[in-house]
Amino acid sequence: MRKLSFLVISLLSFFSATAQVAQTPDLPVNRIVVLGDAELELPADQVRVVVNLQYSDPTDAKKAYNAHQAAEKQLVTLLKDYQINEKDIRYTLLQVQKNQNDVYPTGERRQEIVTMQQVIFELNKPERYPALQLALINAGFNRFQATYHSTKEEQSKNLALEKAIEAAREKAVVMAKAAGRTLGTVLSVRDTEETDPVFQKRFGAGYSYGSALYASARAEGNLLDIPQTIRIPAQVKVTFELK
Incomplete structure (x- = not known):
């Protein structure tokens, strides 16, 4: 009876291990996992x-x-x-x-x-923001804040992901060559969820109000003369086959 119980437990352990292997077909021994990073800069137009x-x-x-x-x-x-x-x-x-x-x-x-x-709301002419915030304050709306954005953010996220995958492949080729191997097919691609836009500069109501007071002195130069850009970062984890 003890031998039979031992045999049953052994068979269950074997099938359990086999099932676990079957659930992870994208993790062979000959593989390489690489992180690919990319970043786009867009002019702020909003x-x-x-x-x-x-x-x-x-x-x-x-x-x-x-x-x-x-x-x-x-x-x-x-x-x-x-x-x-x-x-x-x-x-x-x-x-x-x-x-x-x-x-x-x-x-x-x-x-x-x-x-x-x-x-x-979105103001599609950033150069009008100094005048707009003065109008808001004069009308009694003192609690407001603003941030720069780009109307091309969403479509640029896809482009940034494509470039991140390209960067991962280039890195993997170098690593495989250094190891005396060649790169095979892509086994999996995972988004690391670090693809939200990051704004280079933020302006709250108080700071922007100060800038607006000097908007008439643009000929002398101030922060409003510096083009604002928005960074769209992307990071992916790509698993390649090694040959």
């Missing part, structure tokens, strides 16, 4: 602006809501003046909530009704 709307009233939710609605209409008019397309405008749902506010001289805590909402 500014993404996020405006935070927030209004409050100590007791009356309707007053806070009405102030918020009035601000929305004013912002829509401003965006039309700057010819922002509707397809380039997005916004979050309006939220109304009751908060505890303890920023009072006496130190006491009081409740207040607060409205919150974000409006996100």
Whole structure:
């Protein structure tokens, strides 16, 4: 009986090991795994602006809501003046909530009704951003930030991946030659998920506001004269056969 049990356990172990091997056909002994990196630089041709709307009233939710609605209409008019397309405008749902506010001289805590909402839009003429942010501030919209973007980011991600695979193959050829082997077919390609765009420079509302004050002095030179670029990195892990 003990011999039979041992035989059954041995057979189960054999089939288990065989199944594990069958599940990883892309991992032969004669293989080489290489990381390929690539990076594209695109000129920034767009500014993404996020405006935070927030209004409050100590007791009356309707007053806070009405102030918020009035601000929305004013912002829509401003965006039309700057010819922002509707397809380039997005916004979050309006939220109304009751908060505890303890920023009072006496130190006491009081409740207040607060409205919150974000409006996100793209400005396709970055050179107009200094004037736009001054207009936002003059209209009472002091809570906003902006980042540079490119309209070609998405299509450039695919190109960056292609170049990363090419870089991996070139590296693998050199490594295989140095080892006295030749490179075979590609067994697998994996995206390492490090392909999100990285922005070289970011401008918040405060910093950009300072730049805008000196926009009239461009002849003397300032940061606005320096072209902004966006980096699109890509990294892949490629497994090659070795012969």
